[in-house]
Every structure is written in C-alpha cells, then in structure tokens.
Amino acid sequence: MNKTVEVLPDRSALVARALELILSKLETAIEQRGRFTIALSGGSTPKPLYEAIANQKLPWDKIHIFWGDERFVPPDHPDSNELMTRRAWLNHVDIPAANIHPVPTLEADPALAAAKYEQHLKKFFNSSGVEFPVLDVILLGMGDDAHTASLFPHTEALKVRDRLVTVGNKNGNLRISFTYPFINSACSVIFLVAGANKRPALAQVFAPVADEYTYPSRLIQPQGELWWLLDAAAGLELQP
Numbered sequence: 349m350n351k352t353v354e355v356l357p358d359r360s361a362l363v364a365r366a367l368e369l370i371l372s373k374l375e376t377a378i379e380q381r382g383r384f385t386i387a388l389s390g391g392s393t394p395k396p397l398y399e400a401i402a403n404q405k406l407p408w409d410k411i412h413i414f415w416g417d418e419r420f421v422p423p424d425h426p427d428s429n430e431l432m433t434r435r436a437w438l439n440h441v442d443i444p445a446a447n448i449h450p451v452p453t454l455e456a457d458p459a460l461a462a463a464k465y466e467q468h469l470k471k472f473f474n475s476s477g478v479e480f481p482v483l484d485v486i487l488l489g490m491g492d493d494a495h496t497a498s499l500f501p502h503t504e505a506l507k508v509r510d511r512l513v514t515v516g517n518k519n520g521n522l523r524i525s526f527t528y529p530f531i532n533s534a535c536s537v538i539f540l541v542a543g544a545n546k547r548p549a550l551a552q553v554f555a556p557v558a559d560e561y562t563y564p565s566r567l568i569q570p571q572g573e574l575w576w577l578l579d580a581a582a583g584l585e586l587q588p
Contacts, residue, residue, distance in 0.1 A: 349569055349570055353578070355582075362579045366394075369538060370401070378410050384412065385414065385483045385485075386412070386414065386484060386485040386486070387414040387416040387534075388429070389489045390417065390418070390419075390429030390432060393489055393540050393541070394540055395432060398437035401437055402436065408441050408442050413438065416488065417525040418498075420453055420522045421453060451524045452465060458522040458523070458524060462511075462514055466512045469512050480529065483535065484534070484535050485538060488540070490546060492543075494564055496565045497525045498516025498518065498524070499525055499564045500516060500564065504517070506561055508527045509527065513526060513530070514527050532571060534572055536573040539568075539574075539575065547581075550585075
C-alpha cells in the first residue's frame with residue numbers, strides 16, 4: 349500500500365486537489381484500459397467536487413459511475429446519494445445512461461439489493477472467481493465516529509470478508525455498502541475529510557494501535573494507493 353496524507357488549507361483547496369487527483373487517475377485509466385471506473389461517496393463534502401467534475405470536458409462515454417454506499421431509500425428520496433450526485437453532476441453532462449450504475453434500492457429488502465448490486469458488479473467486471481473486481485478510484489468520506497461508506501462501528505458489516513456488497517446499519521437505518529475487502533481491492537482509495545469535528549476520530553485512525561471495529565476507517569488498507577485529503581480544520585494535528 350502506498351499511503352499519502354495531504355492537509356489542504358480549506359475546503360475549496362481540498363476539492364481542487366481531489367479534482368486534480370481524479371482527473372489524473374481518469375486520464376491514466378482510459379489511456380491504459382480504455383475506461384475509467386469510480387465509486388462515489390455521499391455527504392456534503394464531495395458535492396462541490398461533483399459540481400467541479402461536471403464542468404470538465406471529459407470522454408463521458410468511457411466513464412462508469414458506481415456508489416460505494418447508499419441509503420435504502422428510493423432514488424428520488426432527498427437522502428439518496430444517487431439523487432445528490434445526479435443533481436450536482438450527472439444531470440449536467442452527456443454521460444450514457446448505461447454508464448451509471450446505481451444501487452437497486454427499490455428491491456423488497458436491503459439484503460436483496462446488496463446481492464443484486466454485487467451480481468451487477470461481478471458481471472460488469474467479468475469477475476467470477478475469488479478475486480475481487482478492481483475499481484480505478486473509490487471515493488470515501490469519514491464520519492466523526494470514524495465510519496466510512498456504511499461501515500459503522502461494531503456492526504455486522506465489518507465482519508463480511510467474502511462479499512463485495514453488504515448491508516450496513518446506522519441505528520436501525522439500513523444502508524447498502526461496499527465491504528472493506530472490496531474497497532481494499534481498488535487501484536486508488538481517496539478519503540475526503542473536512543471539519544474540526546473529525547480530529548478525534550482521525551487521531552485514532554492514524555494511531556499506531558487502535559481497535560478497527562471501533563474505528564472502521566482503520567480497515568481501509570488498499571492494495572493500491574491510499575490518499576487522505578484533509579482540510580486544515582480536520583488535519584491540524586496531522587500536519588508534518
């Protein structure tokens with residue numbers, strides 16, 4: 349694993365650096381493999397990043413969009429990560445509908461949605477064996493409890509190692525989430541973390557020793573690159 353921690357002056361600098369990094373990964377992936385695959389995160393921090401990507405002139409037909417986690421709500425629900433992304437980005441660019449791969453949240457129950465999304469991922473990446481598919485970039489955020497995607501402290505989702513997608517649980521609210529081993533198969537994992545409220549969790553995530561099931565972001569140790577992009581408020585105590 350190649351780990352890089354960058355502390356940026358503010359949120360706008362954080363977004364600018366994330367954009368630069370993603371565009372670089374996109375260019376390389378399309379050059380080498382003819383397409384770029386990215387899994388997105390929800391929340392307020394990446395929204396301006398998505399708006400910035402929407403303003404780029406990119407080969408949209410070669411870009412495939414997935415989600416690393418999603419709330420178990422209809423795609424037009426105000427809490428939907430898909431809806432936020434469509435409004436900020438996807439509705440404004442000429443990307444083929446077939447290149448957008450949302451979580452099927454209209455299924456009868458979250459376990460079925462998770463299974464269907466896993467099958468879709470396996471089919472897309474032509475993955476049938478024990479090897480996990482490899483996304484070019486997975487974007488992650490981190491909560492002030494150190495959760496990432498919908499992998500919350502001391503929940504069953506943290507124990508799932510043999511699947512790509514599982515059911516996350518936040519105080520009884522069910523989510524669909526990539527598993528941490530699937531996240532760890534990515535070429536690049538990029539955390540975007542902003543705000544002083546994240547400092548206590550970051551201290552534990554970066555500590556030499558701490559419990560992974562209490563601080564789930566510690567489980568993210570990808571085979572490829574790991575980028576932690578922090579604004580100054582979040583990364584104050586991690587500045588070199």
